[in-house]
Amino acid sequence: MFELNGKNALITGAAGxxxxxxxxxxxxxxARVVLTDRSAEGIEALQKELGPNSFTITGDLGDPAIPMKLIKEAEEKLGGGVDILINNAGLTRDGLxxxxxxxxxxxxLNVNLSAAFRLSRASLKGMMSRRWGRIINIASVVGVMGNAGQANYAASKGGLIAMSKSFAQEMAPRxxxxxxxxxxxxISPMTDKLNEEQKNKMLANIPLGYLGEGKDVAASIAFLASEEARYITGQTIHVNGGMIMV
Ligand SMILES: NC(=O)c1ccc[n+]([C@@H]2O[C@H](COP(=O)([O-])OP(=O)(O)OC[C@H]3O[C@@H](n4cnc5c(N)ncnc54)[C@H](O)[C@@H]3O)[C@@H](O)[C@H]2O)c1
Incomplete structure (x- = not known):
C-alpha cells in the first residue's frame, strides 16, 4: 500500500x-526525492543518508524568482517531471x-504562502501533460483556529487551505x-524548549494526551501522494491528536 515507485517528489524545507x-x-x-532548503548543509547531509534516489537544490523561497528555478533544476536532476510537490517550508515571525x-x-506570507503558490504553478504544466500529479501543502491547526500573536502565520496557513481548494477545482479534470x-x-526543537508547565497546558487540549511526531505527519503525506488517495482532493487532513475536530 501507498507505494511510490517511479514517482518523483520535491520537498521544500527538507532540512527541517x-x-x-x-x-x-x-x-x-x-519515490525519488529532490530535497530543497535555503542552505546546503542540512540537505546535503540528508542526501548522503538517503542515497542515490535523492538530490539537493538550494534556494531561498523569499525570492519570487526561485520557485520556477527550483522546478526546472529538479526536472534536470531527475531527468523527468515532478509528480509530487510537498510545500513544507515555513517560518514564523510572531508578535501581537x-x-x-x-x-x-x-x-x-511570502515564504509560507506565495512560494507555495509559485511552486505549484510551476509544477502544474508537467503534471497536467502527464495527467497525474499530487500537490500537498503543509498548513497548520492555527490556519483553522487562528492564534494570538500569529496573525501573519495563521493567515498564511489559512490561505494555503483556501488556495488548495481552488487549485483542486481547477486541476481535477487533469x-x-x-x-x-x-x-x-x-515534537520539534521548538517544543523541546518548553518547560513542564507549558507542556502540560498544551497537553490539556489534546484528547490523545501526547504530542505528535514527524512520522505521524509523514504517514498522511505518503497516503495522499499514493494512488490509493486518488479520490481525495481539496481536503485538509488534521493530524493533531484530536485538538480540534473539524
Ligand atoms: N512542528 C510543528 O509542530 C508544526 C505544526 C504545524 C505546522 N507545521 C508546519 O510544518 C512545516 C515544517 O515545520 P518544522 O516543524 O519541520 O519546522 P522547521 O523549522 O524544522 O523546518 C522548516 C524548514 O523550512 C525552511 N525554510 C524556512 N524559510 C525558508 C526560505 N525562505 N526558503 C527556503 N526554505 C526555508 C527552513 O530552513 C527549515 O528547514 C512548516 O510549514 C510549519 O509551519 C509545523
Missing part, C-alpha cells in the same frame, strides 16, 4: 524537523498584530489532486 522525516518516508515508499512590522507580515495536511503540536 518535518521535512527530513517526510523525505525518509517517501524514499522508503520508493498591533505591533507587527510590515516586514514580518510580508516575509511569512487528475492532479491538491490537499493539505494541518499538523497540531508536533
Amino acid at each position: 524537523g518535518l521535512g527530513s522525516v517526510i523525505a525518509r518516508t517517501l524514499i522508503a515508499q520508493g 498584530a498591533l505591533r507587527m512590522k510590515d516586514e514580518d507580515w510580508d516575509l511569512v 487528475n492532479v489532486t491538491v490537499n493539505c495536511i494541518a499538523p497540531g503540536f508536533i
